[in-house]
Amino acid sequence: MIAQLARKIRYIADPAFDTRDGYGGKLVIALRDGTFIERTEPYHWGSPELPISAHDIYDKFEANTAASHLVGNVGKIISMIAALEDVGRVGDIVELCRREQD
Incomplete structure (x- = not known):
């Protein structure tokens, strides 16, 4: 099941997330019905902007x-x-x- 999911995942480098500006990222999930679910995180967990306890x-x-x-x-x-x-x-x-x- 995990291997099947892994085959559906693609990584695309997005120049909008310049690593000098916080190592952010965006996740886009495309559903079979054509719906897209998106989430953007401008900073990684543990950065000064998004601290980890x-x-x-x-x-x-x-x-x-x-x-x-x-x-x-x-x-x-x-x-x-x-x-x-x-x-x-x-x-x-x-x-x-x-x-x-x-």
Whole structure:
């Protein structure tokens, strides 16, 4: 199902979205009945114009690592990063992120 959808997607560089002006973009969905649904975002999420909160970053990290070897350490990694000034050794965070050796 995802592969079928992927075959229907096309990327077209639009000079109206000059990367020096915020990395914006536009999504256009063409429906079978000829209807077009469009959405334009002038700035990317995380830019100064569209900031991302620390909570959103932690949620994204958690979602991106849900199926990884990090899943058991995610909470601890997030807590350590949230209180980075109190971490004695940055290597402790790195160690939590390393893949376990067999």
